[in-house]
Amino acid sequence: MDTPPGQSIAIDLPDPGATREFASGMVDVLEPGTVVYLKGTLGTGKTTFVRMFMEAAGYRGRIRSPTYTLVEVYPGVAHFDLYRLSDPEELEWLGGRDYFGGDTLCFIEWPDKGTGYLPPADLIFDLEVRGTGRRLVMTACTERGHRILQKMKRGSSISRPPF
Ligand SMILES: Nc1ncnc2c1ncn2[C@@H]1O[C@H](COP(=O)(O)OP(=O)(O)OP(=O)(O)O)[C@@H](O)[C@H]1O
Numbered sequence: 001m002d003t004p005p006g007q008s009i010a011i012d013l014p015d016p017g018a019t020r021e022f023a024s025g026m027v028d029v030l031e032p033g034t035v036v037y038l039k040g041t042l043g044t045g046k047t048t049f050v051r052m053f054m055e056a057a058g059y060r061g062r063i064r065s066p067t068y069t070l071v072e073v074y075p076g077v078a079h080f081d082l083y084r085l086s087d088p089e090e091l092e093w094l095g096g097r098d099y100f101g102g103d104t105l106c107f108i109e110w111p112d113k114g115t116g117y118l119p120p121a122d123l124i125f126d127l128e129v130r131g132t133g134r135r136l137v138m139t140a141c142t143e144r145g146h147r148i149l150q151k152m153k154r155g156s157s158i159s160r161p162p163f
């Protein structure tokens with residue numbers, strides 16, 4: 001099955017262990033410079049995904065939620081949580097430009113708060129609560145996002161591929 005840009009695929013993450021497995025699979029497929037928008041209401045697991053991704057990538061330092069700092073930076077990765085951004089222009093003060101458009105992999109929670117000051121998403125991850133677990137819908141918005149989803153499908157370590 002092919003996934004042209006704009007097309008979505010969905011995966012069920014019935015428990016945090018499934019999210020961990022998914023996040024570790026993403027380590028091999030996300031490319032430097034990829035922009036991932038993380039959408040979904042409060043507490044749907046956006047930060048959990050990034051934490052698990054960093055752990056799977058081998059990062060051994062402290063992984064904090066950017067709830068108040070708005071951005072946490074790791075080698076090669078910037079993790080934004082724009083929920084408390086009062087004006088998208090504040091992104092300039094946060095040094096957004098230092099991370100956008102280069103080789104930094106960017107995870108951005110609450111991207112709607114930064115409209116006009118963010119790079120376009122390669123991938124949008126939409127999380128929602130499903131029973132006691134989560135459902136993730138991934139949408140490829142660019143050629144790069146498309147390529148990543150294809151790589152993910154080919155090398156998926158997910159035990160029950162939804163494709
Ligand atoms: N697949 C899953 N199944 C069940 N629970 C999960 C799953 N993934 C994450 N969780 C739990 O959901 C909660 C999500 O919290 P988290 O801080 O990651 O949410 P968030 O989307 O970043 O929220 P916010 O918008 O407030 O930043 C955590 O308690 C986490 O353990």
Ligand SMILES: [Mg+2]
Nearest residue numbers: 046047081109
């Ligand atoms: Mg969060």
